[in-house]
Amino acid sequence: MQITILGGAGFLGARLAARLAQAGHLGDRAITGLTLFDLALPKAPQGAAFPIRCLAGDIADPTSVAAAIPQGTGLVVHLAAVVSAAAEADFDLGLRVNLHGTLAVLAACRALRTPPRVVFTSSVASFGGGQDVVLADDARQLPGNSYGAQKAMGELLLQDASRRGMLDAVSLRLPTVIVRPGRPNKAASSFVSSILREPLLGLQTSLPVPESFGVWICSPNRAIDWFLHAAAMDTGPLGIDRGINPPGLRVTAGQMLAALEAVGGPAARALVRAEPDAAIAAIVGGWPAEFAATRARRLGFSQQEDVETLLRAFIAEDLAATKAERGL
């Protein structure tokens, strides 16, 4: 089976590529080739038993995308996106990448003789909600940000294309992924990773929301597991509804800090200071904090592990590289 990862240089794309290289197969099918496509030239993971092509290109350019999805491709994992803060700052860029990019993916898939499975990353940002609501599986997407609107449009496009047999899509509305490696950024959600990552690096950081603030999270490893399940699952039971709210975890900031203390000790916990920020609290307070995710569980998507387990995995897998990257 031939696979393409669009956004293959990104945080999740590179991690998925490494997992595929290691596994050598997807479900019970051997992987015969992998294409990694991104704006910046992706790096091929080590140790794959199959050939890996790395391509740099623009996701909104149909010719580049067609080159990344050659005849015989059985799976396209479409992670290429302009994320929330960037799509909010530059409407045209977000529309170009998140909408026209997905249109280019559809066009490339339609040129294949056999319609491929497409795993699309949508987002909880495509919902409203707020702190006190548990969103049902049939909750409406009423996004309060351009990123979420563009992702919801992409879902509609791929859902309709699936109904028509042009491709076979599964859209995963990913929770906030923690712990992200790297550094704090200007995203309103940056603190959700920072309050765990920075103390483990020995650095101070601030908590802009009350400890009671709830957020719907998943770990990078869980996201990869969901991608792999979505890539290999029987899509028959989905019918025309191709959008999945996978079983993330609602945790409060306080619970995250307790897990930090359990794993990193009181000294790590002490590096996080409360610094209420009304602007950030207002933005993130409108995000959905919990989903029922009943359908996803029934469809075999695995449950997010607890925060302590997630933190120990970050320490084992990502902490050293993050330290090196940041010169710590």
Add this chain to the structure above:
Amino acid sequence: MQITILGGAGFLGARLAARLAQAGHLGDRAITGLTLFDLALPKAPQGAAFPIRCLAGDIADPTSVAAAIPQGTGLVVHLAAVVSAAAEADFDLGLRVNLHGTLAVLAACRALRTPPRVVFTSSVASFGGGQDVVLADDARQLPGNSYGAQKAMGELLLQDASRRGMLDAVSLRLPTVIVRPGRPNKAASSFVSSILREPLLGLQTSLPVPESFGVWICSPNRAIDWFLHAAAMDTGPLGIDRGINPPGLRVTAGQMLAALEAVGGPAARALVRAEPDAAIAAIVGGWPAEFAATRARRLGFSQQEDVETLLRAFIAEDLAATKAERGL
């Protein structure tokens, strides 16, 4: 106030243009000019006290659309669309007109110094539902057809653009509009108008569904009233949610036939024969048959009149022209 109607040669566009020409104002604002734009050159209505420009062009061509929405335009009524049967038959045409057309409208509106009101016609076809459900105002749009998917994408785009202040949109999910003048066509919903129009023309027609079949309808005049209300209303109370389910009417086929008999006599009713068609019943059976429409009523959208009233209006306003057009 300067107004543009995109789709100005269509059934509803021409009727709206005539109403505006007659009224001379919108709410308490005088109309200073009207542009009618369509693929086929629209005809200007008679008797307007303001200048009317008629333009032929492609809604998916940004240059043509920009010419139709000149600086100073305060209201754009965007009715240009490829309808359900055509969008299902030709996916690319539907996407081009219904999605890229709406993108071109957004681009043209962003070029205006003052963001215009945009009244967008979406459709009940953007929902699933079925016969036994009353859809709440926050029901999810999970379309089972390309037309509905493209309309829902357009709604998301215009909702986000409204939130960003690029324009000020109201999207009306129109019910099945009856009685359409003209002739029966291949749309699965064609019978909903045909069972009323054809007998009034003295022609036989068939009913492909049981008399218990329910459908969510509105009259052409009610649709125009809703357009005018959406054009002049205060959009502040809408918040980010720019989609409106206006207060149509759920009627059964049996109730329509009873109204036909009341208005046209038993001879008219006798021209409709039951000819069950499982294929048509399967398609239309998945459409939503009723909406709560609570929010629209609170926002001042007027209630659809009963079928007898609607039929008498058709006879008074459209029957003679329909006879002439069809050589009867």
